[in-house]
Amino acid sequence: MTRAVDTEIRRQCDRIDRLCRQVLESSGSAGPIQIMEVCGTHTMCIARSGLAGLLPDDLKLISGPGCPVCVTDQSYIDRAMHLALECKQRPIVATYGDMVRVPGSGGSLGEARAAGARVEVVYSADQAVELALDRGDTEVVFLAVGFETTAPGAAMAVLRARRENVPNFSLMTAQKFILPAMEALLSQDDVRIDGFLCPGHVSVILGWKAYEQIAEKYARPCVVAGFDAPQVLAAVEAILAQLVSGRAEATSVYPSVAAEGNRRAMELLDEVFVTSEASWRGLGVIPESGMELREAFGRFDAAVRFDLPDFPSREIPGCRCGDVICGRLHPTGCGLFGKQCTPRRAVGPCMVSSEGACAAAYKYGLHDRGPMQ
Amino acid sequence: MSDTTHIQLAHGGGGQLTTELIEQVILPALGGPQQAGALTDSAVLTSPGKRLALTTDSYVVHPLEFPGGDIGTLAICGTVNDLAVAGARPTAMTMALIISEGLDISLLKRIVESAGRTAAEVGVAVVTGDTKVVPGGALDGMMINTAGLGEVLDGANLGFNQVSTGDSVVLSGPLGEHGLAVMARRKGLRFSSDLLSDCASLSEPAAALVEALGGDLHFMRDPTRGGLAATLADLAEGSAHDIEIDEASIPVNPTALGAAEILGLDLLTVANEGKLVAVVAAEASDQAVEVLRKYQVARQAARIGHITGPAETGQPPLVEMITSIGGRRIVQMPYGEELPRIC
Numbered sequence A: 001m002t003r004a005v006d007t008e009i010r011r012q013c014d015r016i017d018r019l020c021r022q023v024l025e026s027s028g029s030a031g032p033i034q035i036m037e038v039c040g041t042h043t044m045c046i047a048r049s050g051l052a053g054l055l056p057d058d059l060k061l062i063s064g065p066g067c068p069v070c071v072t073d074q075s076y077i078d079r080a081m082h083l084a085l086e087c088k089q090r091p092i093v094a095t096y097g098d099m100v101r102v103p104g105s106g107g108s109l110g111e112a113r114a115a116g117a118r119v120e121v122v123y124s125a126d127q128a129v130e131l132a133l134d135r136g137d138t139e140v141v142f143l144a145v146g147f148e149t150t151a152p153g154a155a156m157a158v159l160r161a162r163r164e165n166v167p168n169f170s171l172m173t174a175q176k177f178i179l180p181a182m183e184a185l186l187s188q189d190d191v192r193i194d195g196f197l198c199p200g201h202v203s204v205i206l207g208w209k210a211y212e213q214i215a216e217k218y219a220r221p222c223v224v225a226g227f228d229a230p231q232v233l234a235a236v237e238a239i240l241a242q243l244v245s246g247r248a249e250a251t252s253v254y255p256s257v258a259a260e261g262n263r264r265a266m267e268l269l270d271e272v273f274v275t276s277e278a279s280w281r282g283l284g285v286i287p288e289s290g291m292e293l294r295e296a297f298g299r300f301d302a303a304v305r306f307d308l309p310d311f312p313s314r315e316i317p318g319c320r321c322g323d324v325i326c327g328r329l330h331p332t333g334c335g336l337f338g339k340q341c342t343p344r345r346a347v348g349p350c351m352v353s354s355e356g357a358c359a360a361a362y363k364y365g366l367h368d369r370g371p372m373q
Numbered sequence B: 001m002s003d004t005t006h007i008q009l010a011h012g013g014g015g016q017l018t019t020e021l022i023e024q025v026i027l028p029a030l031g032g033p034q035q036a037g038a039l040t041d042s043a044v045l046t047s048p049g050k051r052l053a054l055t056t057d058s059y060v061v062h063p064l065e066f067p068g069g070d071i072g073t074l075a076i077c078g079t080v081n082d083l084a085v086a087g088a089r090p091t092a093m094t095m096a097l098i099i100s101e102g103l104d105i106s107l108l109k110r111i112v113e114s115a116g117r118t119a120a121e122v123g124v125a126v127v128t129g130d131t132k133v134v135p136g137g138a139l140d141g142m143m144i145n146t147a148g149l150g151e152v153l154d155g156a157n158l159g160f161n162q163v164s165t166g167d168s169v170v171l172s173g174p175l176g177e178h179g180l181a182v183m184a185r186r187k188g189l190r191f192s193s194d195l196l197s198d199c200a201s202l203s204e205p206a207a208a209l210v211e212a213l214g215g216d217l218h219f220m221r222d223p224t225r226g227g228l229a230a231t232l233a234d235l236a237e238g239s240a241h242d243i244e245i246d247e248a249s250i251p252v253n254p255t256a257l258g259a260a261e262i263l264g265l266d267l268l269t270v271a272n273e274g275k276l277v278a279v280v281a282a283e284a285s286d287q288a289v290e291v292l293r294k295y296q297v298a299r300q301a302a303r304i305g306h307i308t309g310p311a312e313t314g315q316p317p318l319v320e321m322i323t324s325i326g327g328r329r330i331v332q333m334p335y336g337e338e339l340p341r342i343c
Helices: A007-027 A040-048 A074-085 A097-101 A109-114 A125-134 A151-163 A178-186 A200-206 A208-218 A229-244 A263-272 A295-300 A321-325 A357-364 B016-030 B071-084 B105-122 B177-187 B203-216 B227-239 B254-263 B282-293
Strands: A033-039 A059-066 A092-095 A119-121 A140-146 A169-175 A195-198 A222-224 A250-252 A273-280 A284-293 B052-059 B088-100 B125-134 B142-152 B168-171 B217-221 B241-246 B277-280 B302-310 B319-322 B328-330
Touching: A007 A033, A007 A229, A033 A040, A033 A178, A033 A200, A033 A229, A040 A059, A040 A200, A040 A229, A040 A357, A059 A178, A059 A229, A059 A321, A074 A092, A074 A109, A074 A140, A074 A169, A092 A097, A092 A125, A097 A109, A097 A119, A109 A119, A125 A140, A125 A151, A125 A169, A140 A151, A151 A169, A151 A263, A151 A295, A169 A273, A169 A284, A169 A295, A178 A200, A178 A208, A178 A284, A195 A200, A195 A208, A195 A229, A200 A208, A200 A263, A208 A222, A208 A250, A222 A229, A263 A273, A284 A295, A321 A357, A357 B328, B016 B105, B016 B125, B052 B071, B071 B088, B071 B105, B071 B142, B071 B203, B088 B105, B088 B203, B105 B125, B105 B142, B168 B282, B177 B254, B203 B217, B203 B277, B203 B282, B217 B227, B227 B241, B227 B277, B227 B319, B277 B282, B282 B302
Parallel strands: A033 A059, A033 A195, A092 A119, A092 A140, A140 A169, A195 A222, A222 A250, B088 B125, B241 B319
Antiparallel strands: A273 A284, B052 B142, B088 B142, B168 B277, B168 B302, B217 B277, B241 B302, B319 B328
């Protein structure tokens, strides 16, 4: 039952193959060309579709820092655990499902739940507000993680809580901006990134023009794509075409993304959040990469409300999630991969998240994607 | 009974209230006390002197009623399907209800009535049962435990050891409808069109396969929790053979696919409650598909792959999938709860 590869996909791959050789010939550089997919959903799409195996050997797609769970710093998990287990108010911790299994220094929220902590999975920030309205006498804290995609939802939840005067709702925020992380990656000199496959969902909010600053400043093509294999291939082709002609531009092959993005969503972010420095797993503290609640919304800040202590940013011994996120290491290059660290008993977040590079490699057997340096 | 609207602890006390509950709510729904042994502790069955299949299962689902079914239908179909994939026709079932104090009796009534209706449709008699009530908060609404007894059909010779190189893998229909319908209801998610659980009996199509294919039918399984991925991983492990499936040939429900994409789930790992996987001799695969397609529940049946050969010595058996774009990837045994993604 060896089926012929889809004809259009085959054509795309042939064009990519030719462009790839042209890039290497004209630049005189040794391969492989490395294109980073910034977004975890792309990582999953690439893995699930078996796309990597169709690309030439001299072209590698490497996973970047676009999985919200993966880039969330250890100290944030520890703080959430403190909230769930130690706070005398015994708040309900409302969280996206992905966060439940991420291990902190002293276990995961899932383990905390089994030990009696109140942890509930929600699908949106608004559901957390509903939960607060429903349990009028119990504090509900929403773990606001993610990028520009989830941040407008968190902002709207805060505005709703203020409008409807919900006294028992607050946020523990670790919302992040993706662009500063991409810049931080390019300032590392030990990872080769020839171009960026830019995230579809985030770009719906940001607009594809937002990547112009990176494309110009660092001379790297940035192309936005949607979430299926033909889209990913179209973006890869567009990046290679730019490299062949020596251009570095921001463009999009994803029709849902406008040049200017969603202005209303950006205004919402500006209304509720103020830009701050933020801790990223693997990348450390990056200035102006995080969102904190504005003072006017201070009463919705869980850190203030529960007087939460700061936890030190710690690395898990042996875990190389940080290197994986930065594109320095393929998941299979980590000593724990598939041994101590599996989806069943994950050591690091990249194995937990449904969008994590390690989970993708483990689940879909991406042994041939090959590491970088 | 007429003046109580909610289950009390006393309904499980074995006294008058228990009798009332059984006589007024449960028995009428399941076919009445004329069913042999309905009020005794054991059902005595005449042994037909043939191969018998016996199964038991427990059902816990939240919410108790979901689009396309409820825990009552689920309990009957699930039990019947476990017998069906063993090549057996169901003859009798037991059904034990464990109910939480405070459960709305009208809800209970709907559930047992739907169980009774399904049992009648399938042609299985619920011959004995049990009812317990536990304090509120000890469980979520109610649970059902069943046992099912079936007669193995002549000519059925199924098992991992029957599976051999070149055999075809046949699937009866699209994946993930049950798991996604329940998840959507649980979380108040709405999709462009209705997504219903596929909860249904496989008794007829499975029996038809046995009758039509005889010795060419090698193995059957209903891919419930863990989905097709778990069933194939089990099959590979149990038979010590590698398997290859072709994504493009797997029947798809577009709404389920969309829902899975939104939630970041892999359709291959989502639960089904009315699907059948059959491993058949290669030359019988067209016939198997044809037989299955005569039944409404299996009208989208398709050959989705084949047994490639014995697993390499010293290597774990492997399930590989040719993706719809012609790539390759591994299909793994899922690792428990699949968590919806963030964005």
